[in-house]
Amino acid sequence: MSTVDTVLAHAAARREESRARWFELLRIPSVSAQPKHAGDCRRAAEWVCEQLRAIGFTANVRETKGHPVVVGHHPGPTGGGRHLLYYGHYDVQPPEPLELWTSPPFEPVLTDGPNGPRVVARGAVDDKGQTMTWLEALRFWHETAGGPPCRVSVLVEGEEEIGSRNLAEFLEENVEELRADLAVVSDTNQWDAKTPAISTRLRGMLYTQIDIRAANKDLHSGLFGGSALNPINLLTRILGDLKDESGEILIPGFYDEVPDLPEALRKQWDALNFDEKAFLGGVGLSVPAGELGRGALERLWARPTADVNGIWGGYMGEGSKTVIPAEAHAKVSFRLVPGQSPTKVLAGLRDFIVARLPDDAQVSIQVFSMSEGIEVPADSPYITAAKGALEATFGRPAVLMGCGGSIPVVSSMKRILGLDSLLVGFGLDDDQVHSPNEKFDLNCFEKGIDSHVRLLGALAGG
Template identity: 50%
Template structure:
């Protein structure tokens, strides 16, 4: 047997012991958003430090103004080094009465079709995912006494609370955190049998737009039909943002946007995402995005303009026949690689100014943003990790983008100059942040085996 085969066999043989360690970790109620659990957060960090130190790694609990950050480093002289990121903090458990079992008393239960599930708060987000990587390292060290690559592990305790202390920690420790590639485990598979690597995250620009017309609220009987209504004005401009084909009509909005390779688009099409499967569960039937774009493109590789809130005038009980003087909208734009948030902010503001009627004025109160993050599709680390996942799961890994944002990935790129491969084994039905959170036993077991293969592949 090769070293790889022997390590994989050890993972299988030691699964029960791996679960015991995971369960011990899950029993610690490390809720980062509630100060009452500060000691438990520290306890969870220390538990992980002790476990990593037991592997012979240089492990440390690093204090911050909030919850501590765990770091652990191997120094085996390998040719390459990876930086692995996860978090040990968890969401609050409310409403507690909806849990079928106590949230910090992990159990394995049998779900539909006999699928075994680990049920506990943090099982999927993110303790179970963190331990897949730790257990892969444990198996390598047990069998070979070494690792294919040197590893730096960083596990924070404030991801569920904004990660406020992580950026300064990265800046202070950037030299010791340098690696050839970063690995982020806080993501999902495409489905229960199809692994995925997330290589892009959309950025964000949000703004608050305030339109003023008259110098005071007006009686709608006396002024109605003659005086400009800011709710009408704002609504009309917003309606003009999208053309009939779903294309965003703001000049310069698509500057810098690059099309995904044809091979990637073909892979997305082959996944068979339909309006019925994606929109049906939320009570919708037809996508409203750009004509000719697949649903995956609409939600991951194309920029968006959305209205998050629109208000003005009287919204209390009963009637008040008034024309308001002021109307406000909150908007957000999801951005893709190549787009500059400041350029998009300025383009959006110019569009609203250009469409403003005489006598009306507009001001903008926010304009914050962050750029998208993307790994090149020809990145050699991506090809190696994809091949390793295909070996474990028996089918190619889907290379996908995510519509949302994971701030740490942007910080890795900005502060450390490192690309990140986002590889996780969660599923869409894991109920993260909800009662009865679960992590399939197969996700945990094959997740460990997947990291074993990925570490071997990245060594070359």
């Protein structure tokens, strides 16, 4: 029996122990966006640190200007080989609205699902469950072989869900310590419940808040209506101008750096036979939105977007209050494709808004996150190794796919550390990430562990 087979057998015999450790982490309400949970974020960091120390890592909880980072190192066997940097995050999204959960969000529950048992809890898949897949794989290599088959470093942060706002500075301050040959990230999806996937491209992100102000106080709409500028009317008109009826974004220069999809890649994606009707039907929709004339996967993976994520102002309480508000606010995000500059898009957005401002209106734009899109060559030797490990685990070839989401640290690790990332994830489209009743199928969790056991063996060579 090979070493990898021995580790796999050991992992299979300890499924309940893996699940128990996963549940421990899920019970910590490490919501990075809410100050009341700062202590819980630190507790989650300390928990991860303790797990690493228990499996032979030198590990520490490190301070940032926000929530702490966990860094761990294992020298691996003597004689060289690759150096892998594993990345994950222990922070989670807020659980609200609580009334929509079928069970308490921080008390994991094992329930039945169409693909077998599933675990429901905030962070079940994003990213505590996925982080645990490789953490458990490292544990089982330690328990059977004395440690991983190559040098391994670990970086687990606590601010991914708020844009990794302090991580770039941490990376810049610790470049030499964190240098490696490859970053391994599990924060993406499988193709479907039975088919593994490797994400070879991520969209970037620009997330903003637009604040428009006019009068120095709220005004009576009877006394001032028809004379005073209404910031909500103005803001909604500007937001309505962002796109035309075909779904094209109208900020000048927005598409200057957006490449056309290569025909070979288009054919490859078409061959996946993505069912957009079923994809939308799962969330109660039926009609595709986005740019007309573009395929579903092209729109999801290779085209940029502009979306209003929230809008408010004026009176929002019970009943009526006839006011013309002094202020109006909106949160607007852009998913960007590889090649687009978030800085250039931000400048274009600012010019677009200013050009539509009348006298007496002022605008300010807050920026919460900026990251560039990433594309990894499909012929990378790391991709080849991952394809073999995944096919051996799932019994079918892995799909090379894009990802419409953004993982800010991936672009930061490329820019600051010079590291490419191997994006191997085990989530599913119906995991309700960021929504009530987030879940992770138990089969995906267990196959994730086995995949990482094999992947460690496959990547260990120099």
